[in-house]
Amino acid sequence: MSFVSRRARVWAGAALLLLACPAQAAVKGKVRLNLASKPVRAALLDLALQADLSLGGDLDPCRGRAPAILGRLRVEDALDLILSGSGCGWQRLEDAAFLISPTRPQPARPLSKPVPLVSPPVALGEVIITAQRQPNLPGRTPFAVSVVSSDQARRAGLGGLGDLEGEVAGLSTTHLGPGRDKVMLRGLSDGAFSGQTQSIVALYLDETPITYNAPDPNLRLADVERVEVLRGPQGTLYGGGSIGGVVRIVTRKPDLDTASLDLTASVSAAGGGGFGKAWEATVNLPLASGRLALRAVGYGETRDGYIRNPALGLRGANASARKGGRLSLRGQVSRDWALTLALTGQSIATDDTQYGFRRLGPLVRDNLVREPHENRFSQASLTVSGQGSWGAVSASAARLRHRFESRYDASGVASRFGLPSGPAAFDEAKKTDLTVAEITYSTPSGATLSGLAGAFVSAGRTRTRSALSGLAGPQAYGEDRDDDIREAALYGEGTLKVSASLFLTAGVRWFDYGLDARSRVTQGPGKRRFDGVGNESGFSPKLLVGWTPIADVLVYAEVAEGYRAGGFNTGGRLDQAFDQDGVPARRYRPDTLWNYELGVKARGWDGRLQTRLAIFEADWRSIQSDQHLGDGLSYTANIGSGHNLGLELETSWRVSPRLDLRAAALVSNPSLERRDPALDARGVALAGINGALASLAFDYHRDLPGGHRLRALGRLRYVGHGRLDLSPDPAARTPDYIEGAAALTWEAGRWSLGVHVDNLFGRRADSFGSGNPFHDPKDAVVTPLAPRTVTLRASSRF
Template sequence: MPRHDWRRPALALCLLAAFGLASPARAAAPVHAFNIPRKPLSAALVDLALQAGVSISTRAAETCAPSSQPLIGRYSLGQALDRLLAGTGCGYRLVDARAVEIVRLPPPRPAATPLRVAPLADVAELVVVATRQPTPADRLAYPVSALEGRTLESQGVRDASDLALVTPAMTVTNLGSGRDKILLRGLSDGPLTGRTQSMVGLYLDDARITYNAPDPDLRLTDVAQVEVLRGPQGALYGSGSLGGVLHLVTAAPDASRSTGWLSVSGGVTHGGSGSNLLEGMVNLPILKDRAAMRMVAYREVQGGYIDDVGLGLKDVNRSIRTGGRLALSLRLNADWTANGGLVFQAINSDDTQYALAGEAPFTRRNALREPHDNDFAMVHLGLTGDLGWAEARWTTAYVRHQLTSRYDATRAPPVAVPSGPAAFDDENNIASLVTEATLSSHPDARVQWLGGLFVARTRQDVTLDLTALGATPFVALSEARRDRLDEAALYGQMIWPLTDRLSLTLGGRLFSSRIQVDSVIRTPATVAAAYAAGLSRTGFSPKLLISYAPTARSLIYVEAAEGYRAGGINTTGAPGQVFSAPGGPEPYRNYQGDELWSFEAGGRVTLLEGRLSLRGAIFQASWKNIQSDQLLASALPFTANIGDGRNRGLEAEAAYRAGPLVLRAEGLVNAPELDRANPAFPARAELGLAGAPNVSLGVSAHYGWELPRDRTFELDGRYAYVGPSHLTFDAVTSPRMGGYGAGRLAATLAADRWRLTLAVDNPTESRGDTFAYGNPFTLRTTTQVTPLRPRTLSLCLKVAY
């Protein structure tokens, strides 16, 4: 594979940045720091006057809505008033630079949701909620990235795979829609998805939505914000957040007016089949300014581009993603709000998306198709409010996640079967009930604190079947396994201001978990083999952080934090499979929990009157007893503790804005390694951590022009480079991959009620081998590649009403 030369894109970025930095500076209105929670409007206006140092006449406020919108962040006086008064029926008049009069607004006329280009949010305007205590992004002493909905749309970010191209230190495997794993900061346990918990915690609003399943690959439709916390988050998020947390924040129902939009798009992939998408949103007030509902629906067809010459089929890897959301919100009074809703999505993939290196590009030979389904559903209820002395939040969610996969086992079945095609089917059904409640200090309290309770019960039923599909089909090997997991935790965090500029954060989580496993393996020639056992674990996961703000626009910090995953039990295997006790050869019957300590120093600064934002961090992660899903000699899955590893690295982000120009850049340089291999596992320490490249970077640019007749024109571009790595830890199956770039270019013409976008993805037709595999039964005997989707041209029309 030719090495990808990333020097030219880097040079282009430098030239573009030089152009942006040369843009003339504009006079900026004074910016103030505000910290005003939702409260009675008159009281909120008094707080605003004090924090901005202005005089405000509030007589007209008595005729407006009783409570204000929360205001947390850094804004000019006008921006702060716009946000605080939004939806109250009141506006304002600037008497002079230090005097404001509140005025009653006339009833608004119905209006469509504006779709013209809107300024992308400054970093200071984003309030991050994944930290459990809403905080302006530019004041966070955390390695966190936040992208608001308009930025996601302009950059064509549709799901987690796209998000990885614009988020530093984020990697997503490329097995196919609904089969992937999310990895952060070079921490990888391999591409296989078996019994181990997820490396990254995935949250939708306030609810955890995965345990040890692949990413459900929810489409990012009508999303308000996406937040990525990097590094272990055990203190606040518990098990399964070893590498970090991905938090999806959906757009909330709006009780002030009816809005909606409809979007339709089509695309064509070079050498592949066509794609199309239909999606829409409707927001309806139920009780004026008190209750509303918001509905989202979509159906997306992603055309295939892999040919199977063995079956005589073209473009076999087509997938269809169908889903929607319903959200309800009811303001019970000035202090309390209830919410609820449901989320569903179904992904149906006709086939896997790998090719064989010995065949023509984008080509393979199979005896059977390998379809995959990933069906996700969630029902949730929540309550938020003010107790006077603390703010309260409670959420309960019931999650169902069903996955089915088929693999062609004809060439290397795990047990002997008659000649002819053989299929291996994997069905995974997960049901989880998750409840979480928190109490926290008010945002204006001097000492910030948070306390929480987490309780979850998860049941996972796995069915594995090897079927010989000859003249008389029969099941040659099967396993029925049930896991029952109970989790409970108490956690808390306190931010103590030692001085006006120096603060200390202490946090921790006291946790307990219990897993019970029951398994039965059957073959036609043997008696059913049953196994039952349980494991328990209790522990404490701490966090310590010290931050210092030299100025109002800069911050530095040092942090130590721990993440962990619970242990588990191996049961899957062909008849006669031996699972040994610790000290013998892998596979072990029980595998240990792993834990990771991260030590980090970082900072952020805002320069050039707020136009330039910089963030950077150096870190070292020490990972003990790394859990990794692996393959037995029969190609059936098991989990091993492969040894100890570590990763040292440097990550950086930059955002520059000058009027209509927005430039962003992010990058990671790290050195992941397996520094102590488990002697019982045939790993190769010199390969590093599987799928963790030493270098990754991304850049993006946005520019907008105002046109006659109240129209606008936008140009967007992005580019990401992923360095080389190896697929697995295994000494046998460790092909080299990565070393490729991927990009997107888009042009948009928009007015208030419509938006038309023409885009091209992978314009340079990069064919880099991404981090994935295809078929576990031929992984050791063939060279499987998962190429990027070829150049794809798309056209999208979005209309508001």
């Protein structure tokens, strides 16, 4: 029996089991809640988290203390219990969205009969976030944060973090290929390649990090609750590697009561030929009602390539495949304590990179060697959480394994390494094994002084093996490098309510970082060894002032610092010099980024309009950037100090009950002001997206007879000029461009069928992505957008 047939039987058996399960109907319309007695506002946020709801309106006027709630009941009844005597009432906006507003005085009423509201029920709902380790509404959180809900991701067909471009203000990625990209925020970048430097944007899966000095593993956004995006340095709560911000994927947790099955399948066709297919399945099985449940997610996808290589007789050279899954086990140990065990795994394989040569056209190149890539990610995590009238505790431990292997065509530099002319390749394999543990405690909400405290430890090893050789000959150059990494930190934040409208937040993180690096370089019969030890410690502070002059306006001012640890340069040919003018330093220094920000968040038109505006200034010192020597080998340099002044805007407007509009924009100007004297004359500009990023999107739905619904979505995105390296030459910048996407979906209860179109206008613009460091830099490289792709997607829920 083949693997495919076994898998088909497993899913078919699960579907029959779920459809026959009588428990599903018994709990329909009810959710299991475990809410401690706390202030009404905090209880509403906990309810929204546990029931997966969005809330609109104003929660702040709701007074008093909500009773403890334990057990299964309807959301409407839970809202009645929480809001009883608070001076607030509720009204349903959508299936999983509720409007909370002050009420007119009313006589006593039975449960589940909403009090009439002052505002009409067309307000926008907000998805609760927990990125700051405490639940809150994005519109009432005093920093630059965005959230992409599960519904938004599903309707727009978002498959990975790269698809968030255009959905979130200021978020962009490189376009090196699946499993190779780096995430950027606010147009700020340390370069397009991933080398030894730690990422500037920290990526998290639930409570644990998923990258260190590696590209985005491009986890498929399968069965997620939301994606949270925090901009600016987050050193206080998230430590090193978050100087640009944090992107956090929050997965759905097992449902302790309801059995369910979700299935999705799609086929796609790209302009100029090439097809793709994908499937995704999620099953939830309660093992002991109310106490223990299992949730499993599986997926797979394949895509044909769109790059031609006539030199090797290849069409669709850059085909790719991705497969993976997640298994979660959740247990309710007691009323106050729960634990979740999660296993995640994914692999990506691409047959070639996705750049072309300008002299041949954006979709054509003539490499002598193919450039495949593999990215394999796995993680096991255990989280224990508890909450009560005493506050909340979360403790997590995780083991991460990240493997990625790349090949580059090195034929152009073969002679520099003593090889005869002809095909040559540079192969690099990096393996990271990382263990992390963290514990946080947050005080009860609603007090005049509240806060949180936490501790973090991590230990890991990164093994890097690189080799340059002829395809039919011996190895001409190689390096074996091992890095042992360890970090410990203590951190805390406190918030003081000075008055009903003014509050202060201060935070600090103490960190201690250690690195042991061992390297052996071989070139022919020669060898060079290096052993280095580095230790760093310090503090990362944050200070924030928030003010609500009126109920629908929040103004905040923030100063925060982020940092990255330093490291060692070990690669290069045996005659490579270090620590001299114009050559790499043996040790590169830590870098820090101070962010100064003034922001405003406002609601208007009875909650139909929500806006966030932020003006920021970033002062980036001793910038670490991965660079390349003339022979293509990489090193890390402190390129100098940089500056970025920008303005960021996000707006959501519910034009009518049927139509929502979203707009986002970023205008920034990253620049390199004080160049490091060790760099050559190139070093007078800072890599990144220069000028602007902007997007405009709509979501329109219309109800049809029979309970059906037709939904149309569209998006336009403008991407400003990009600068891939430090060159000031305008010709080296990538051009600006506009691209679009659209979707039309028919929804009928448990079923939906949709058509999605990406790269709507068929643009072949040169995007932010580098080619091959071993190529002649005079041979201009183009990294085009993927061709127009039409996808037919069907899904069902049981």
